[in-house]
């Protein structure tokens with residue numbers, strides 16, 4: 001591993017020289033004066049004084065050389081729409097969109113909340129915000145009005161951009177009523193809402209004076225030329241909310257210059273893309289993978305990005321491979337859950353299309369089990385790279401870095417610490433470094449490399465408290481994941497150290513789901529745990545204590561009540577957070593000091609030993625959990 005080891009070592013020991021070189025991969029309007037300012041740990045400021053812009057790097061700088069090259073290919077198997085935009089056309093659309101946003105009074109530093117399905121206009125909106133120096137906050141379309149309202153109130157956007165609806169599996173999911181409800185719930189609602197009308201909701205209500213039509217505004221700004229607003233490298237580009245252990249989502253704040261450099265470098269060293277080639281990432285723009293590798297990463301690197309609205313198995317399980325073949329995709333990025341979904345389908349689909357263009361398939365977002373890793377690599381006959389990262393980091397923490405060295409891939413492991421990350425596995429007991437094959441918390445010694453979150457939006461204190469105080473006097477960033485390293489240096493991720501669960505790669509806080517369950521008026525108390533699921537990795541499972549037991553007096557009433565509670569979660573957070581079951585009990589297992597014993601509940605639900613119960617207040621609570629689980 002000589003070469004990669006040296007590459008990584010240099011990124012840590014000669015940090016500034018290393019990143020100074022990587023910074024040449026992007027355009028700077030004004031050169032930076034200093035590579036790193038780390039005078040206020042743990043806050044790192046990269047490329048200080050440099051001025052740049054994400055939209056310029058993603059579009060404008062490519063116009064001369066690749067104006068006629070496809071920049072965005074859009075395929076929807078939901079609507080049957082297929083369209084593409086060259087860099088020149090994308091430039092025109094983004095200018096129109098930027099002009100319409102600017103016309104609503106949005107300027108540098110203002111927030112714009114984007115709540116849109118997988119349509120090209122969502123990409124235009126993100127890039128248009130970047131062009132103006134406005135801070136976008138994209139909220140995944142699967143979130144319901146309550147979650148949306150919480151994100152509105154935290155970011156306080158001047159403008160919201162949405163669509164009449166999204167589509168999934170042939171069914172439309174209307175967004176506009178959710179948006180209206182969220183705006184009503186919010187304390188700091190946006191003044192204007194721009195709606196892209198896909199014709200999914202003939203009865204869509206328009207609120208006059210607030211709601212504006214995307215297509216009509218576009219017409220008004222057809223020839224718009226909106227100059228790029230240059231930002232100092234550390235000025236924020238976007239906010240993206242993610243779940244933690246509290247019910248309140250955290251706004252991950254990203255900078256501008258560091259993010260551009262980190263993405264460009266990752267396209268080269270990790271994803272092994274080449275300008276002019278095509279990348280296909282199957283995520284959603286509402287997640288960090290969508291931000292980094294549907295929108296910014298490939299475009300900054302001069303690649304074509306393929307955006308797909310639809311399921312992996314509709315019209316059949318060959319659709320993704322058809323997309324790869326049709327677009328000569330060289331880099332593909334998907335999730336372990338998707339691989340497990342495909343594994344259940346006829347393997348012939350993997351052989352039906354010409355996949356000779358495809359160099360690598362990358363998977364991330366949740367643990368990739370060894371059998372699935374092996375299956376997909378064999379079925380594709382291509383290297384499949386498991387890599388590990390978080391919303392907070394914006395790009396991989398652990399990965400094979402094949403652009404630097406062709407290290408052998410091992411199934412079930414995301415390989416090695418990526419350059420820039422001074423990664424340690426720390427023992428929880430004494431914060432010492434774990435040895436080979438010893439479990440530890442995956443931690444990063446700051447400064448975090450370029451591209452990682454710079455703070456929690458509006459709350460520096462929460463940033464420090466949340467991520468940097470886990471190990472007494474040691475200032476390290478905790479990923480809240482358990483990891484282990486084998487004798488050859490390969491890392492394995494063993495699961496979260498906190499109460500965050502991962503459903504099909506979507507991160508959800510158990511507290512958040514508990515709060516949603518408690519929004520039902522008959523729920524007194526609830527415990528939500530993540531339970532292993534063969535397809536989705538984990539699923540939430542709820543145990544609730546009701547206020548009025550008459551409402552669950554018969555099996556029929558109980559079933560109806562369970563459904564009502566699930567519907568409440570759908571309305572509060574969204575269907576992604578819906579528990580697989582809601583069991584009713586009269587008591588929850590707690591310690592004598594009143595702390596919920598989630599780990600014991602989880603262990604029982606997974607058929608494991610509940611662990612140390614010396615502090616339990618009333619052991620009969622666990623008997624109730626056992627009895628409830630037996631009813632499945």
Ligand code: AMP
Pocket residue numbers: 242288363364365366367368386387388389390391392414479480481493495496502505506507
């Ligand atoms: P998110 O911020 O939603 O992307 O979730 C990040 C979390 O997903 C990490 O902290 C891990 O718990 C999990 N995760 C992401 N990628 C991997 C991977 N390759 N292997 C295991 N867990 C992963």
